[in-house]
Amino acid sequence: MQTKDLVLGIDIGGTNTAFGFVDRQGVVVLSGALPTQPRDSADAFIARLYDHIEASKRGLVFPYRLCGIGIGAPNAHHSRGTVENPPNLNWGQKVDFAALIRHRCPPPVSITNDANAAALGEMLFGGARGMQHFMVLTIGTGLGSGIVVDGRLVYGASGFAGELGHTVVDPDGRPCSCGKRGCLETYVSAPGLVKTALELLESQHKASGLRDMSHKEITSQKIFELAGGGDVLALAAFDKTARILGMKLADAVAHTSPEVIFLTGGVSRAGDLLLKPAQTYMNTFLFGVYRGTVKLLPSALPPGESAILGAAALIWSELTL
Amino acid sequence: MQTKDLVLGIDIGGTNTAFGFVDRQGVVVLSGALPTQPRDSADAFIARLYDHIEASKRGLVFPYRLCGIGIGAPNAHHSRGTVENPPNLNWGQKVDFAALIRHRCPPPVSITNDANAAALGEMLFGGARGMQHFMVLTIGTGLGSGIVVDGRLVYGASGFAGELGHTVVDPDGRPCSCGKRGCLETYVSAPGLVKTALELLESQHKASGLRDMSHKEITSQKIFELAGGGDVLALAAFDKTARILGMKLADAVAHTSPEVIFLTGGVSRAGDLLLKPAQTYMNTFLFGVYRGTVKLLPSALPPGESAILGAAALIWSELTL
DSSP: OEEEEEEEEEEEEESEEEEEEETTTTTEEEEEEEEEEETTTTTHHHHHHHHHHHHHTTTOOOOEEEEEEEEOOOTEETTTTTTSSSSHHHHHHOEEEHHHHHHHHOOOOEEOOOHHHHHHHHHHHHHTTOOOEEEEEESSSSSSEEEEEEEOOOOOTTSSOOOGSSSSSOSSSSOTTTTTTGGGGGGHHHHHHHHHHHHHHHHHHOOGGGGGSSSSGGHHHHHHHHTTTOOHHHHHHHHHHHHHHHHHHHHHHHOOOSEEEESSGGGGGTTTHHHHHHHHHHHSSOGGGGGTTEEEEEOOTTTHHHHHHHHHHHHHHHHHH | OOOEEEEEEEOOOOSSSEEEEEETTTTEEEEEEEEEOTOOOHHHHHHHHHHHHHHHHTTTTTTTEEEEEEEEOOOOTTTEEEEETTOOOOOEEEEOOOHHHHOOSSOEEEEEHHHHHHHHHHHHTTTTTTSSSSSEESSSEEEEEEEEETEEEEEEEOOOOOOOOGSSSSSSSOTTTTTSSSGGGGGGSHHHHHHHHHHHHHOOOOOGGGGGGGGOOHHHHHHHHHHHHHOHHHHHHHHHHHHHHHHHHHHHHHHHHHSSEEESGGGGTTHHHHHHHHHHHHHHHHHHGTSSSSSEEOOSSSTTTTTHHHHHHHHHHHHHO
């Protein structure tokens, strides 16, 4: 039996961490997951992660070679290999995460933030194959973005380019966990959608299934289900979210003029409920020369695997070049 | 006497067109200008331009070789060589401008929009020498921008990347000549500054030299002079303009994370009156990871020559590579 080349892709989220062994064609041959446990130190987390990975490896019942480890993590800095001030994690100001992993594993280790990883995944294994200019937005608990220009991920002078979640929608708007006000991710994210629905419940008198729920019960998933059934208020919450998203996407197009903007992450699974009105609003906000040059599409990667594929793409893209 | 290599740089504006012969070191050895006459067809304009250039050439009293012609023009498309729907010019929907010039002149002809030319000029001859990530904003009658990522001008999928003048400040805001509302250039430009001053005259009761002028007499230059003398209302107009500029620059940083943002064009000559408050506001609107990574600076090119140098840089950058 031929030895199979594999890359370990690890996606570290605020709540869960997923990992998987990915071959050169982008097939996840084995995967696993563990709770991130945000109170853990980085060391403690890595020890647990390592145990999980070692246990999983036993499932690889064919000869293989591990070619590298790619990691997607919040606030990761690609060239420094660090994770810096990650929101919701007790890892301190700066952890040399790549070094900590390398300490235990010999092969090449590379790290970047989750949205950049998603963009690389889309480029290598998804809908952006062969594309020179595109962008990926991950919309879930927060809003992240990875921007590709001339076939390369944009890191910029700081190494942190592409934090569209913290562009300004309204300078006097909703407080953001980053300390600023009115950031895009306070409107376009799972908590943002919930907040918009709650505001509409207060300000409008339309009947809605949301009125039968306690505030605690109202989640983005519930709003999605109600909107799918035609609930007027839930639909209005999606429409308002889509308008803000469309407006800021038009701004993004004015910067780097992508051919496609891909949406991924939990909230993007609302599909056409978000995508269609966002595309319409984006077109109305687009400067004339851009109209007809840019599409808004769902990620072409399987939702459950896109984060792992993105992390693995970080290594595969370097090995394939 | 040694033959000198020269590039002809042409900057076409809505009112005036300037041109100059530029050597490899970025010295303008001879320059000229003519009114653009917006009602002229592109053909008629080029015939006049050609006559002016031929007449100027007589001033080149040393042996030289013309290595190419670089052109900065509104709504120019670099790879197509076209000027498309230029605002304030009677050139129709699409003119193959590079071909029309090539028809009369043998050497290589290259065209791009004026803000992209400004960015190339800054990179070759100005403050961005050796820089990988920066941005140039030209603030005058309108607001244009040229974005450089990884040492290369960003053109994007449409070829028109970097139209920051048409990002949205307020979706219900001032009507823009582009047909949208609340575009950045309706606030941050010479006419935008005047409009802001007029609004402040209406809404505030502070004493101001502006109250002694007719609306027609109030120009950005007058507001600049009054602000320099401490006029509270004129200063407030600059402050409001700087706040909007700072907010949208922070958004721009979140996209491509430049090391420096250079300001050029008529309004930017207000210098510290605009630059200092814009820098302060930008910092308050910046997402944490970007703070301290980006500077706002005036262009290092001589104001009267920057547009010509930019246009010439279009050819020199291709010849130097």
